[in-house]
Amino acid sequence: MGKKELLSGNEAIARGAWEAGVRVATAYPGTPSTEILENVAKYKEIYAEWSTNEKVAFEVAFGSAIAGARSMTSMKHVGLNVAADPLFTSSYTGINAGFVIVTCDDPGMHSSQNEQDNRRYAKFAKLPLIEPSDSQEAKDFFKEAFKISEMFDTPVLFRMTTRLSHSKTVVELGEREEVPLKDYVKDFRKYVILPSNAKVRHYVVEERLKKLQEFASQTSLNRIEEGDPSLGIVTSGISYQYAKEVFPQATFLKLGMSYPFPVDLFKKFASMVKRIIVIEENEPFLEEEIKILGYTEVEGKKYIPLCDELSPEVVRKGVLGAELPHPEPLKSVARPPVFCAGCPHTGIFYNLWRLKATVTGDIGCYTLGALPPYESIDTTICMGAGITNAFGFELARGKDFSKKLFGVIGDSTFLHTGIPGLIDIVYNKGITKIIILDNRITAMTGHQDHPGTGRTAKGEPTKAVDIKEIVKACGVEKIYEVDPHNLRGTRDVLKEVMELDEPAVIISKRPCALLPEERKKQAARPKRKVNPDVCRGEKCMGCIKLGCPAISMKDGKAYISELLCVGCDLCIQVCPFGAIS
């Protein structure tokens, strides 16, 4: 027996990649997928990179697979939208060495802008879909995914969800299998997807799907767990665990490879049970496959909610109509996420709030600028839209309106999909003003490097791309650099660019307050203190409006928590009475 460890689903995938002989791994950070590449990067046998965005990540890894190396790419669910273009065509070309795409969906939207169920991508792109239901399966199935990929000459979609990615369960480890590079043979009809070749390949895809369908009923990834014949449950992924918890006695059709649907195995299962319920999170993906077969009496979404994450109690309530007896809920206090003490974004959003600007936002920690006390973000849609939405506002409402209009975007996000939007503004004669919040890291997902930081995913030094030079090369002539912790200086620049009749970019430069180098500086600074004799308390609230988590009201006066204060001087700058030192 191998050594046992407590691993998250993401750590287990990384281990599975290593054991499967993967050579190339790419990703763009995004919750809940980030830790996959972080952990893959620890293996010296695997090349691992943070790619500029998910489309780049996909194409780099896919190129390696065509060239003969077992390769993988991982991203969050909405990241696969960015990579959807190569996803669909990779299905037509097929692979050479194994290629597995990990999508980490976020039911419940713990850290996401929508709840899309990426199992639908498998059906849409006609790819086999694998869904583990704990960390052991994540590791074992990941290895299996490479075998399926190579057996059927197809990319494989490997679907995780937040609860799988971030739950830790016991995993028995295995050893690495060295998989030699496959020969690369130039193949014009397969890899050059001209219309004439694509037409031929589409037939190949449909044939492959039929074979995969047969395979789905034979693979050990799909199994019947025989139990009480009065209730049959069809399930996959994390939903299996919840269903087992609530219905330990039932007969289960447990699917680890859920697309193409294992028709023969299902028919066998259906003949064994009296009643069938499909328990699945979000979309009725399996239920639809079953109903297409003519089993219209099968139930699923009739009991199991389509929106939000499942849990044992949601499954119990849905199917049995009642929860376990439990105490009544008690009211706590809302504790929304906030900017950290000393966060560089505080300076920008404090000023945007004071200027009452219209702000189109983007994806990152700075999305919190939409919440109290600032409430200064008008839109947040997706990566890159901070820039492009702003230009859309300008086009709709005119140049006068646009004087008080700002698009904000982070440094990693700007490099991800921000650049084309900025070029669009310049090319199409816009005057939209953009603020790039350059905190020198991909912060929200837990500090991953990006092309601007000068370090690779493996921690090696590399050339850092220069954001200012990129902005210049996009054709922007008015470029400003500000320190967001200089509140007045920042406001002066914001006011100045508002008057400009041409596009401008303000680069707000200050590293994330949680970076180790910043923490060292913070430790050396004195903690700020309020002089209660000078503080005007609730009549003023000036410092409270900064939204710093270290500042609260205590006995009618402002109070700074020694534990949370990092010794920046934002509160000193905003106090009109000099009560803070």
Place this chain on the structure above:
Amino acid sequence: MDRTFNIIIAGVGGQGILTASEILAKVAMEVGLDAKKSEVHGMSQRGGSVVSHVRFGKKVYSPLVEKGACDIILSFEKSEALRWVHYLKEEGGKVIINDLEIIPTTVSLKLDTYPTNVEEQIRDKAKAEVILVPATDLARQAGDARTANTVLLGVISNFLPFEDKVWEKVISDNVKKETIEVNLKAFYLGKNYYKK
């Protein structure tokens, strides 16, 4: 051990909740039990509420504790205990609370109010046993205020079927080498605090 233990650890981002739940799950694993733990990373970390579910027993399916099945809530902050009381068993549940209040900005802005009488509320309305622990003080006594999470593990260890040497081993394996001693001290201060 035939039964499954269901534990919820709650608190505020940055309090060491994930380390504590990791140690607890590994202690169970160390004695050969199946163990699962679940939490969410990402946006919810930034000063927001954090919760980790830990389950262990012969065979564990769901990584999430079912509402109505929780044996013990271990809360690193006072008001956070309230958020999860309805996950407790109807009878016989326990709530261990760190006597620490972290006031969110929304309260200072008067958009919300911080709850009062947390102990009484839980005792009277949820019918659970409440154990209030001055974990930060005990941690300071141990030598480092940041070991409050280990103090709380010490308190909960009184209700779990694991020997001290297993706790010692897992704690030692999961904290920085130079902090092993202070963490073990914190663990026993917590353990003996309840005993007293």
